[in-house]
Amino acid sequence: MNAPGSSYEPAPIYDSVDIDMVVKVLSQTAFSPFFTCFIPIFYVFQGYEFTNPVVLVPCLYCAAVSAFWLLKWISQLYRNQGSFFFKPEPLDWSEQIVVITGGASGVGELLANTLAVRNVTVVVLDINPIVTENHNVVYYPCDISKWEEVEAVSKRIIDEVGQPTMLVNNAGVVQGKLIVDLTPNDVYQTFGVNTLAHFWTLKAFLPGMIKNKTGHIVTMSSIMGFVGCVRMADYSASKAALVTMNESLRYELDNVYNAPGIRTTIVCPAHILTPLFSTVQLPSNRFFQFFAPSVAPVTVVKEIITALDAQQSRTIYLPFYANLSPALRMIPSYLRDLCQKLSGADHSMRNFTKVTARRPDEEDLSVANGKE
CATH class of the missing domain: 3.40.50.720 (NAD(P)-binding Rossmann-like Domain)
Known part of the structure; x- marks a missing residue:
């Protein structure tokens, strides 16, 4: 909210940036098995040995990320009696x-x-x-x-x-x-x-x-x-x-x-x-x-x-x-x-006013607003 008299106009892109957007981006990049698997591959192509920490650490990180998503996927399959190989019939x-x-x-x-x-x-x-x-x-x-x-x-x-x-x-x-x-x-x-x-x-x-x-x-x-x-x-x-x-x-x-x-x-x-x-x-x-x-x-x-x-x-x-x-x-x-x-x-909730589902025994909303 802007202060009264302020000439500041919010930038839509800046105002829409929040933690949910950051998490969504990270889930497709830093926390994505597909994305992270390319990091050790990149270093191998640069000539580094597999035992080199610059390759080994990204491999371990990719394995940890992959394990997280795999366990989450298995949990979802278990909860919904899913199959490892077949998807359910599309919902009509x-x-x-x-x-x-x-x-x-x-x-x-x-x-x-x-x-x-x-x-x-x-x-x-x-x-x-x-x-x-x-x-x-x-x-x-x-x-x-x-x-x-x-x-x-x-x-x-x-x-x-x-x-x-x-x-x-x-x-x-x-x-x-x-x-x-x-x-x-x-x-x-x-x-x-x-x-x-x-x-x-x-x-x-x-x-x-x-x-x-x-x-x-x-x-x-x-x-x-x-x-x-x-x-x-x-x-x-x-x-x-x-x-x-x-x-x-x-x-x-x-x-x-x-x-x-x-x-x-x-x-x-x-x-x-x-x-x-x-x-x-x-x-x-x-x-x-x-x-x-x-x-x-x-x-x-x-x-x-x-x-x-x-x-x-x-x-x-x-x-x-x-x-x-x-x-x-x-x-x-x-x-x-x-x-x-x-x-x-x-x-x-200090100045909360109930505006929905008001009962007949409650004061009329226009009257209540007039008293505030």
Whole structure:
């Protein structure tokens, strides 16, 4: 953000440089087995002996990089019952029926419209209708925090559209209040939408997937499921529940229902540029913007579609620093507090205003803004 009266115009190229771009470049160069294997070859062609450190060290480095990617690839194959020699059959998008909760705005809306372009039948569950020009997007009004409504609408969907093959539990709500300021309705809504709705949609649509031994469940969690901060206790707790729920679901599918073909993907993003967190005040300094950039909805949608298209169970962390969030509980407390301080997390919600999923019992948004 520029200071008032400043004549500085941000350079698009410079402003887009962040840690994620650096990691992407390094993964294709310094951490790429293909790239690093040419370094010792180059020195050999220059006349150096294989035992010379200038050749031996790059060889060892290339071997270490190759081992890392090989183990990661083997882990992915194991998790998804893959073959070393054969790829799975390409996904036929035209045969898919995708249910998206909270699909009327933000990531859900973009995902619904993007999938619709692929000739996918998309079913949107939301309390508000989705704005779309795609004829293959079907909207059903539903308060997904209530089992009775989910049960009723799921029967209509199966009868009128067909058995869903993919379920994206995307809906979310945030209150942005201190624990003692949360009303019972605030807590009920947070856990109803963010947590219980996942159980209700699974109860409704998972049996059909188990019967067919195929499907894909996408769970939208958050890095706040691994960490806590001021004015986010209810949100963090609701997202933390999804992490272990997703893991339990995976083992139930594998060991009870004998349905490993049903994939489970969990998405753990940081701040996404959607209306849900539009009034969050994040640090504007270059250090923060470089190491902790916000995530564009299109980035999240690309990762979800990639996982669906690959027919693989995945854990998606966005942006790059989100990969470190599960480890924060294991580092010394003084380092943990330092990370918390540098992130500005305890102050980012200080002037937060809830702009989405406002209930009838909450003050009108225009009135609330007028008091500020």
